[in-house]
Amino acid sequence: MKIALIGATGYVGAPLLQEALNRGHQVTPLVRHPHKLSAHAQLSAVAADVHDSAALARQLHDHDAVISAFNPGWGVADIREQFIAGSRSIIAASKQAGVRRLLVVGGAGSLYVAPGVQLIDTPDFPAEYKEGAEGARQALNMLREEPGLEWTFLSPAALLVPGPRTGKFRLGQDELLMNGDEPGSISVADLAVALIDEAERPQHIRQRFTVAY
Secondary structure, rough: EEEEOOOOOOOOHHHHHHHHHOOOOOOEEOOOHHHHOOOOOOOOEEEOOOOOOHHHHHOOOOOOOEEEOOOOOOOOOHHHHHHHHHHHHHHHHHHHOOOOEEEEEOOOOOOOEEEEHHHHEEEOHHHHHHHHHHHHHHHHHHHHOOOOOOOEEEEEOOEOOOOOOOOOOEOOEEOOOOOOOEOOEEEHHHHHHHHHHHHHHOOOOOOOEEEEO
């Protein structure tokens, strides 16, 4: 496949890039600083600004799929607004470019922990992640209003950690996956496996899914 990858140098994006390259895909990383990426025969890095939707659409043209690991950065003061604006721009650019397949990595905050109760709305949800998690929740809501896109939204387990690629994990849908009484975890490497699996063999068109050990 020819994949456009937004956020390829980030905590989630870097493992996604490696997984896609290892499987033989041609990848166009759309990043702020292309020089940070090492040269690779299957890689063509492009400097991009996700907030410039018209320019982004031109860069996404002629790709089979767009994968977005966009995150404004947890230290950004207005992360919620940036997350929503960037997500809206990526959705619009994908549509304008004629790329129907859009896969998005979001957060665990919008997963349900009880009927009608999402993790982000529980009293113990970490305050430092709440604004970003709200931005991700709104991004999911925006995708659900896009019947023309073949979108997929991947929420990681509550604990997204460094760790090895095992290729072994559980899949879920809208509910937070638990490990006994504790929230489940997933490595960023195995999160990448799950999303590239989905890109290659779609199982969750116009759906959200989640992964955990």
